Structure formats: C-alpha cells, structure tokens
Amino acid sequence: MMKLIVMDKDNQQPKLKAAVIGTGLISKEHLSFLSNSERAHLVGVCDISQAAANYAVQRFGAEAAYTDYHQMLEQAKPDVVHILTPPQIHKKMSMDCLSAGAHVICEKPITPTYDEFKELWDFAQKCDRHLIENQNYRFNQPILALQKLVEDGTLGTIGEVEVRMALDIRSGGRYADENLPSPVHKLPGGVIHDFITHLCYLALLFMPTFDYVKAGWNNHGGGNLFKYDDLDALIFSGHQHTRIRFSAYTQPDCFSVTVRGSLGYAEVDLFQPFVRCVVPRAVGKQFSPLANQFANGWTFMNASFTNFRRKLLQKTPYEGLHSLLEQTYQALQEDKPLPISFEDMDKTSRLVNALIAEENHL
Known part of the structure; x- marks a missing residue:
C-alpha cells in the first residue's frame, strides 16, 4: 500500500503523522500543538472512552478516533505517538508503538522505576526508533x-x-x-x-x-x-x-x-x-542591596501585569511543552539530536x- 505523505507547503518537508493515546488533562496541550503544527499531521486519537476520543477528534481536527491503540497503529501508521496514559502502562504501550515503527514521546514519569526505563531504552535502540520523556519545564x-x-x-x-x-x-x-x-x-x-x-x-x-x-x-x-x-x-x-x-x-x-x-x-x-536576581551591582557593595531592591521591584511590577494578562488569556505554565515539541519534531524531520537526550532521562x-x-x- 502506498504511504500517504502530507507535505508542509512552506518548506516542502513531509509532515510527520502523529497520534495520541490518552485524553486526560495534559492531552489538551499536546493536541493543541499538533493541531496547529506545520510539522505534524494528527492522524488519530485513542482513548478507552469512545466519547472522549470523539470529542478530541472534533475539537482538534484529528482524522479518526480509536478505543484500541493496536488498531490505530495498524490503520493510521503514525510516525510519532504521544503516550499520555498512567505511568504503569507506559512501558508496554511504548514497546508496542516502537515495534510498529513509531517514535515515542512519553509523559513523565516515563516508567515507574529506573530498571524499567533502561529496559525500554534498550528496546527503542533495537527498534532504531527515538524515545523521549516529556521534561517540558526545562523549556x-x-x-x-x-x-x-x-x-x-x-x-x-x-x-x-x-x-x-x-x-x-x-x-x-x-x-x-x-x-x-x-x-x-x-x-x-x-x-x-x-x-x-x-x-x-x-x-x-x-x-x-x-x-x-x-x-x-x-x-x-x-x-x-x-x-x-x-x-x-x-x-x-x-x-x-x-x-x-x-x-x-x-x-x-x-x-x-x-x-x-x-x-x-x-x-x-x-x-x-518571574525571575529575581540578587547580585553585586555596579554601584558598589554598600549600595548593591538598594540597587537590587529597585531592579527586582521593577521586575515584579512588570511580572504582575504580564501574569494578569496571562490569566485573562487563560495561558498555562505549559509554555515549555510547545517549545519542546516543536524542537522534537524539527529534530525528527531533520535527523538531528533531540532536545532531551538519553543522559537527561537516565540521570533523572x-x-x-x-x-x-x-x-x-x-
């Protein structure tokens, strides 16, 4: 069967076919990124609740809703799968997705224990697929x-x-x-x-x-x-x-x-x-405390207006997730190192x- 390739009109790079398993709270952030991305094409959403999967499809424009992720892997053939389920089933689901030829972006914790993480990582290497844990606040x-x-x-x-x-x-x-x-x-x-x-x-x-x-x-x-x-x-x-x-x-x-x-x-x-910084200032040691108070006072005042605007616009602390996902999809498209490395996940x-x-x- 000929594989469908969706092209990005701006740079003519093929979009990566993406799928999501799990429609819990964090899925809104993943799905909103995918529905607006120039690098991804949302081919499926899977949840044990048919109603939840249908709602996600309608709201975020996915191609199809599924209640069986095995069926989604077989029919939609995603290039990337976002696993947003409870941690206890991350390893099994990830292995199934990797075996099906998909890269895996997995919510934290990627596995409940370190031994399970190492087993999963070794399996991803055998499948020659990428595995990445969501460490969004880094961004x-x-x-x-x-x-x-x-x-x-x-x-x-x-x-x-x-x-x-x-x-x-x-x-x-x-x-x-x-x-x-x-x-x-x-x-x-x-x-x-x-x-x-x-x-x-x-x-x-x-x-x-x-x-x-x-x-x-x-x-x-x-x-x-x-x-x-x-x-x-x-x-x-x-x-x-x-x-x-x-x-x-x-x-x-x-x-x-x-x-x-x-x-x-x-x-x-x-x-x-906000960001508050207390360091020696150019005014000398004696006046540095005053200079720090003035500088940080101005910082806090600006932050208060910015955060008030964020509340009105219903912006969440997940801004780093969208940056992480954008960098991840770009790296996958261009065959470059991912923004979260094995060492990052291993040490964590x-x-x-x-x-x-x-x-x-x-």
Whole structure:
C-alpha cells in the first residue's frame, strides 16, 4: 500500500503523522500543538472512552478516533505517538508503538522505576526508533533565563539549589477522589511520584551529578488513599547540595527554583512567572542591596501585569511543552539530536529511583 505523505507547503518537508493515546488533562496541550503544527499531521486519537476520543477528534481536527491503540497503529501508521496514559502502562504501550515503527514521546514519569526505563531504552535502540520523556519545564522562559545567569557566571560558582512545589492535592480534584482513585496512588512514590520527575530534572540542570541522597517522605494527612503527601529531600554532590521539596500544606501554590552561587542568587516561579536576581551591582557593595531592591521591584511590577494578562488569556505554565515539541519534531524531520537526550532521562530516572529507595529514607 502506498504511504500517504502530507507535505508542509512552506518548506516542502513531509509532515510527520502523529497520534495520541490518552485524553486526560495534559492531552489538551499536546493536541493543541499538533493541531496547529506545520510539522505534524494528527492522524488519530485513542482513548478507552469512545466519547472522549470523539470529542478530541472534533475539537482538534484529528482524522479518526480509536478505543484500541493496536488498531490505530495498524490503520493510521503514525510516525510519532504521544503516550499520555498512567505511568504503569507506559512501558508496554511504548514497546508496542516502537515495534510498529513509531517514535515515542512519553509523559513523565516515563516508567515507574529506573530498571524499567533502561529496559525500554534498550528496546527503542533495537527498534532504531527515538524515545523521549516529556521534561517540558526545562523549556519555560524563566528556567532558560536562570540557566543563562548560571552559564554567563553572573551568580559565580553554584553551591546550592532548591526546587520547591506546593500543591493542595488533598482538598479536592483528581487525586482526592476516594471513589475513583487515580492510578498514580499506586506508584512507588504515590501521588508525589507524578510530580517528582519535574523536580528532579530541574535540579539536575544546575547540579549535573549527585553522590548520595537523603529523603524524608511523610503522610501528614493520614488515611489509606495517600501514600505520601510531603517530601523533603537533600541531594549531595561534592561541595554542592540541592533541596527538593513537595508540600500539600503550604500556600499559595508555587513551583519555584532557586540557585545560589558565590556571587549571588536567582529565583523563579513557574506558576506565577518571574525571575529575581540578587547580585553585586555596579554601584558598589554598600549600595548593591538598594540597587537590587529597585531592579527586582521593577521586575515584579512588570511580572504582575504580564501574569494578569496571562490569566485573562487563560495561558498555562505549559509554555515549555510547545517549545519542546516543536524542537522534537524539527529534530525528527531533520535527523538531528533531540532536545532531551538519553543522559537527561537516565540521570533523572536514577535520581527519582534514589529518592524513592527505602535505604535513602530518613
């Protein structure tokens, strides 16, 4: 059978046929990218709910809806499959897609354990297909700005990193429903496991290696639904150390990264985007605190107007996901290195594994 090739009118490169498995919350971001992309053609959406698959097709203009992903692989023959299902079935689905000749973009965590990740990666190599985990926050503008401050030496030698997330996950929403528990409750790290990949890969951006970890996991709210609702961990690498913090009890919600060096420090928040930098200023040591207050005050004022506009336009913190996907599809089309490497995924998975390991618990 002749393979259908959809051409990009602007550069005459063939569009990659894309398919999506899973229509949960994050699927809106993946599908909105695919429906507007000049590099992808959305050939199918699959979900165990026919109604959910049909709705996604109607809203985002896919060619067909499926309830069986094997059927989708056979009939639509996608070049790329986005796997957006619960983590426990990522490995099986990914292997099936790789076997069918598709590259795989998989939501985090790519697998529940490091051993499963290595098995999946080795399988992808045997299939000569690409495998990439969604590490979207690496590509948010505040994180890119923070990286630049580190790379150009503005902060000096980095000694301390903190990645902190506060989310009220126990008071309502998809994680708090005892009648229909989320599958992520069964992950080794419980609900926090669904977020910890983000915390780990951001920490590793600024502390590329680690020697050992100590992690305090707690269930302060009690009950049988939540395995853990609080994490406080320290990660050590030579003279550097990183703190990873997840709390279900502190407010307001935040997702912050702070990097401290020998010259100064900088912090960002991805939920209410801003970048604050405290460093020596040209006015001298005595007046640098005042100069920092003035500069950061102006930064916060601008951020407040920008964030108000983001709220009105209903923009989400997933801006980095669209950038990641654009770079990924471009790399696949042009046969160039992907924006997330094996080393990125390997280090992240190893760190998650170390945090979860019982021998490292406080």
